[in-house]
Amino acid sequence: MKTKTFVLNVTGAPYASLAPLSALRFAKAALATGHKIQRVFFYQEGVTLANGLSCPPQDEINLTKEWQKLAAEHQLELAVCVAAALKRGIIDAKEAARYGLEQHNLAEGFVLTGLGQLVDGMANADRTVTFNS
Amino acid sequence: MKTKTFVLNVTGAPYASLAPLSALRFAKAALATGHKIQRVFFYQEGVTLANGLSCPPQDEINLTKEWQKLAAEHQLELAVCVAAALKRGIIDAKEAARYGLEQHNLAEGFVLTGLGQLVDGMANADRTVTFNS
Amino acid sequence: MASLHQLNAQHKLANCLKLLAKTDSLVLIEAAVALAVQADFLQQLPQGVSVFALSSDLQARGLLNNCSPAIQPLSDAEWVAASLEADRVCSW
Amino acid sequence: MASLHQLNAQHKLANCLKLLAKTDSLVLIEAAVALAVQADFLQQLPQGVSVFALSSDLQARGLLNNCSPAIQPLSDAEWVAASLEADRVCSW
């Protein structure tokens, strides 16, 4: 079987949708069957997965941590659309300083980036799969 | 006309829904026609309105600030369901300390509280109106 | 004991219709005002239901002039009044 | 040049059907697997469309045994393979 490259585009929020969970399942299955995940892009409500302050009940899955773990194991790029994130209050220390905010909340392992990274990914990957809310 | 009391229950997020905006319009119209808003309760995705780090584009409405302004003018209670908020990464300084987090993001004027405040409000107000996503 | 049904999305109509009694009222808000200009919308409702749509939501989407004459546009103040005239508001 | 349509909510079916060609495939995921046990679902599709549903999503909701025999349950690995067999994935 030939190795293929995927870009995953996650647009649904945790709790309001199953998008981050379905994308996680897809990513794990793709990696397990020998494929590559070139980039995971978080757009629209999907950016809220990158909120590092989320505290789910202890007996429930923590999707932000699951994605961080998978990304660390497989060197995945977790790219968060900066415009969508800032609107929804997902912000890193650098942007927070620029906006005069004393706090920040972008979870470790996620990077704020432009929409061009999604376009570039879609143009170059073998397959783009979107996970909507 | 007799003055009536309202409880508003906002369950939809800004950007993903118009719930916070419609509830704001309803609240302003109710106050302008002589009624009282006993409590505004934010539940489910509605809790994300209380994210104090949101930075909408400058030419777009900032719904968090609009609600803060209306609440200050009319001494409105902006009650945020604590369980729904913690899951979604909306947290005040006190809860952040309890969870060992260095950052927090609950916007000023909003208070984390239990679901009982919604039940109590529904039981006592003349009318409850929900704004869903 | 009539209810005011508050509908904010077209796809919720099917469930709303299950609880919509002929003595109830329906107010279209947000993007659901698109139903007010849809050809076969009114015939899906039980006879006797009063149908409203928020004026500002219609106008914002350019639909105020296309709205069916059987649907009454409401100002925000009239919306508040309608919520009090009914015995309860059922938001979908 | 067939597409795999990925449907995650029942209410999106009407729009999906507008772009679903008879040579395309459809995979039901998340809560849309409820369609797999709905009486009149299959007759709404064009003849010839292959219909899949994610096994785990069916099982999690107790629907695996009730699923129509015309609908093929897919493991997550088969889901990945199906996305590559098609020329593109259209997520609703």
Next chain:
Amino acid sequence: MKASNSFDLLVVFTQPPLTASLAKEGLDLSLVNSTFEQQTGLIFLGAGVLQLHPNQQPDILALKGTQAMLQALGLYDINQLFVDEQALLDYSLTTADLLLPTESCNPLQLQKLLATSRNVLTF
């Protein structure tokens, strides 16, 4: 039939299981409502009847599901569950298949439940 009872709060479930955390948050509210001694009635409407489908295994997806909360309803004196008769037909189910005892209602009965309850929330 019980459908003539009057409730302080009617909670309406409209989505299939594991659609976001909607059903869970609706059940949370139902339980809290009951601790405030408010009479609570539950309606399972449309695809919402699947919330009561047996053999659910949410752990397959590492999710929590609502089975434990549904089982707890009785402890909170929430015993009045109504299901949409037409939805049972649509999904080839009968009340005997469901996780909990329920009463099957036609549209007029469902509408009467709404007409006699003080408040209503849909999930």
Next chain:
Amino acid sequence: MKASNSFDLLVVFTQPPLTASLAKEGLDLSLVNSTFEQQTGLIFLGAGVLQLHPNQQPDILALKGTQAMLQALGLYDINQLFVDEQALLDYSLTTADLLLPTESCNPLQLQKLLATSRNVLTF
């Protein structure tokens, strides 16, 4: 007809105007896509045709709307807009009513657009 063209990305709008920020984020993506010299086609499907309805006044709600972005499409060489023929009928519209020049397509033509495009995103 243009519907035989092949696009790098097909962007499908399915929601009426001012439904969350969906349409805005779809248009943002379309414009960025174009700056990467990717051919972009737009389909307005179902209630999505109302995105092109004239006389929209989003400022009534203190919202921004997408009119300016729609007008900018031409500057980004995005000129291929396709609308769902059936949806025009459903909303009693013709292509002449719409904000921008579009091509009305039947289901087979819409399906052909999808079949000849590399990627597709729905909003």
